[in-house]
Amino acid sequence: MKVLKFGGTSVGSAERMHALVDLVVNMEAKIVVLSAMSGTTNALVEIADKLYSKDTAQANELISKLEEKYVVEVKRLYKTEAALQKGLNLIRYHFDYLRAFTLDMFTANEEKAVLAQGELLSTAMFHYYLSEINVESVLLPALNFMRIDENDEPDLEYIERHITEELNKYPGTSLFITQGYICRNSFGEIDNLKRGGSDYTASLIGAAIYAPEVQIWTDIDGMHNNDPRVVDKTHPIHELTFDEAAELAYFGAKILHPTCILPAQKRNIPVKLLNTMQPEAKGTTISDKASGSGIKAVAAKDGITAINIKSGRMLLAHGFLRSVFEIFERYKTPIDMITTSEVAVSLTIDNSKYLQEICKELEEFSDVTVDQNQTIICIVGDFGSETKGCALKVLEAMKTIPIRMISYGGSPFNVSLLVKGELKKASLVALNKGLFNY
Numbered sequence: 001m002k003v004l005k006f007g008g009t010s011v012g013s014a015e016r017m018h019a020l021v022d023l024v025v026n027m028e029a030k031i032v033v034l035s036a037m038s039g040t041t042n043a044l045v046e047i048a049d050k051l052y053s054k055d056t057a058q059a060n061e062l063i064s065k066l067e068e069k070y071v072v073e074v075k076r077l078y079k080t081e082a083a084l085q086k087g088l089n090l091i092r093y094h095f096d097y098l099r100a101f102t103l104d105m106f107t108a109n110e111e112k113a114v115l116a117q118g119e120l121l122s123t124a125m126f127h128y129y130l131s132e133i134n135v136e137s138v139l140l141p142a143l144n145f146m147r148i149d150e151n152d153e154p155d156l157e158y159i160e161r162h163i164t165e166e167l168n169k170y171p172g173t174s175l176f177i178t179q180g181y182i183c184r185n186s187f188g189e190i191d192n193l194k195r196g197g198s199d200y201t202a203s204l205i206g207a208a209i210y211a212p213e214v215q216i217w218t219d220i221d222g223m224h225n226n227d228p229r230v231v232d233k234t235h236p237i238h239e240l241t242f243d244e245a246a247e248l249a250y251f252g253a254k255i256l257h258p259t260c261i262l263p264a265q266k267r268n269i270p271v272k273l274l275n276t277m278q279p280e281a282k283g284t285t286i287s288d289k290a291s292g293s294g295i296k297a298v299a300a301k302d303g304i305t306a307i308n309i310k311s312g313r314m315l316l317a318h319g320f321l322r323s324v325f326e327i328f329e330r331y332k333t334p335i336d337m338i339t340t341s342e343v344a345v346s347l348t349i350d351n352s353k354y355l356q357e358i359c360k361e362l363e364e365f366s367d368v369t370v371d372q373n374q375t376i377i378c379i380v381g382d383f384g385s386e387t388k389g390c391a392l393k394v395l396e397a398m399k400t401i402p403i404r405m406i407s408y409g410g411s412p413f414n415v416s417l418l419v420k421g422e423l424k425k426a427s428l429v430a431l432n433k434g435l436f437n438y
């Protein structure tokens, strides 16, 4: 059974839900994972913020505003009176549930329950629509099988066991609908896989059922060689390996959530990125197959902080890097890029929440300088130790742009450069010209 995931825009209106039917209804058995209608999760975050700050009037107003939007869509979604009533009842149920939170204390657990309403709504609305047009489908409650453990990591064994149990209840069914993003935590409470997590859901389900393929449907024809929002000309890349796609997704290719790759890679399940507006287009296939040589793509990640740590104690000393890394570990701050010299190390972080604390501890044994608003440019391609000339091409393309850090050799398929944030566009344009002749 294949797994197909559709994001917020694909279910963003009654029309889009109508159009979705053509993509999901055919002979093939499948599990369809849906996000919340676009804008919904953001609205729910805002509602939760108001509930936290005990701004009951504002919370109620936002809830009613969102409800009105749903009433409009539901009226356009269904044709028959019976289906419309069912849809309106569904909405009333979920919005009354939201309103109930305005009545007393608001807790972190309740926030998760609030955030879960978007996916619960979109999947039920779509399921009811299918039943209105006589297409048989089963609504699988993700809360019965999606689970994260004490470390907030998905518990694949649990998911596998429980989704199999759920699926076995409906032999002969070929169309299942389920919620992306939402799950339960190790206490059994409602939780989620973090923003954008529906891709992760699809990949986890794919891994759990050993699906032949996971399809992520969006509004672009796959992963592109460069950021289409920044440069004029780009092309889709038809094939990527899991490792290449993970680098691109992490370093800025917005089309796919970076966490999505790992479960699929673990069980070697190809992930296809396809376009709802152009379903016949080839899109991008991510698999374990090596996919040609040369340089394939560049992506950029903004808002990076670079930290330079210089210390005489580093010279010929062992354990220096460990003492540096321990500090970042204590503040649960992941490091992205690292370059070293004999007396200094430069590294980058994406999350600068504990920057001050980290620097203070580093300063106990080194001189620290910090550069904020940097951008990592990630270039993915064939940079294995046997290949010649690829690094030259990158540096040649970048010859007029100052580079703060270069990370080469960490993996055979990626080179990362760090530039000032204001040089991001110039860098992507220069690389597009130098590497892809655009």
Ligand code: ASP
Residues within 6 Å of the ligand: 007, 008, 035, 036, 041, 042, 118, 180, 181, 194, 195, 196, 197, 198, 199
């Ligand atoms: N609805 C969730 C979000 O907006 C999850 C997703 O769309 O992937 O973050």
Ligand code: MG
Residues within 6 Å of the ligand: 007, 196, 199
């Ligand atoms: Mg998304």
